[in-house]
Amino acid sequence: MPLNNIDLAQVIEYRDEMKKDPEEAKFTAKIQGEWVFDENGPQFRATVPVKDGTYTMEASHPNFSGPRKFPGPMAFGLFWFAACFTSTFMTEAAQQQVKIDQVKTRVEADLNYLAQFDLGKDPLVEEYRITLEVKSAVPDKKIQELKDRALKGCMGMYTITHAIRLKAVVSKS
Numbered sequence: 001m002p003l004n005n006i007d008l009a010q011v012i013e014y015r016d017e018m019k020k021d022p023e024e025a026k027f028t029a030k031i032q033g034e035w036v037f038d039e040n041g042p043q044f045r046a047t048v049p050v051k052d053g054t055y056t057m058e059a060s061h062p063n064f065s066g067p068r069k070f071p072g073p074m075a076f077g078l079f080w081f082a083a084c085f086t087s088t089f090m091t092e093a094a095q096q097q098v099k100i101d102q103v104k105t106r107v108e109a110d111l112n113y114l115a116q117f118d119l120g121k122d123p124l125v126e127e128y129r130i131t132l133e134v135k136s137a138v139p140d141k142k143i144q145e146l147k148d149r150a151l152k153g154c155m156g157m158y159t160i161t162h163a164i165r166l167k168a169v170v171s172k173s
Contacts, residue, residue: 006094084156
């Protein structure tokens with residue numbers, strides 16, 4: 001079993017490719033989905049490629065009055081931040097040969113829907129918090145170093161901490 005369940009050979013191979021040709025580091029991530037009109041199912045669905053086929057992601061409308069049959073969009077956003085940050089942390093640990101015995105990740109977001117409904121001007125998201133509970137024999141200082149490196153290298157955290165250009169297009173078919 002690879003250290004921390006990270007395929008370090010693949011990580012090193014990709015890093016070496018980027019060293020030779022920095023253009024290898026650039027690509028466009030994309031997802032395409034559609035609104036579903038069946039009242040008994042999800043309201044949004046997207047299918048993404050995975051190693052042996054596809055994986056279908058389904059969501060309900062934001063859950064204003066409580067949980068629905070499918071997660072709301074925010075659950076997927078929080079999952080992205082949690083999975084991205086944790087995998088960046090674990091990849092960094094593997095690259096530094098640091099054995100991690102367990103990691104539990106919690107992401108919290110303070111939301112405010114007033115502006116969405118034209119009832120106020122407060123920010124839609126006030127604050128994000130991410131907490132890792134880490135079990136490892138290494139000193140706390142090393143864990144903090146891994147956290148700092150993960151914050152710098154995680155795409156999810158980058159989107160939270162930097163203003164990124166957005167181009168939104170709506171076309172009528």
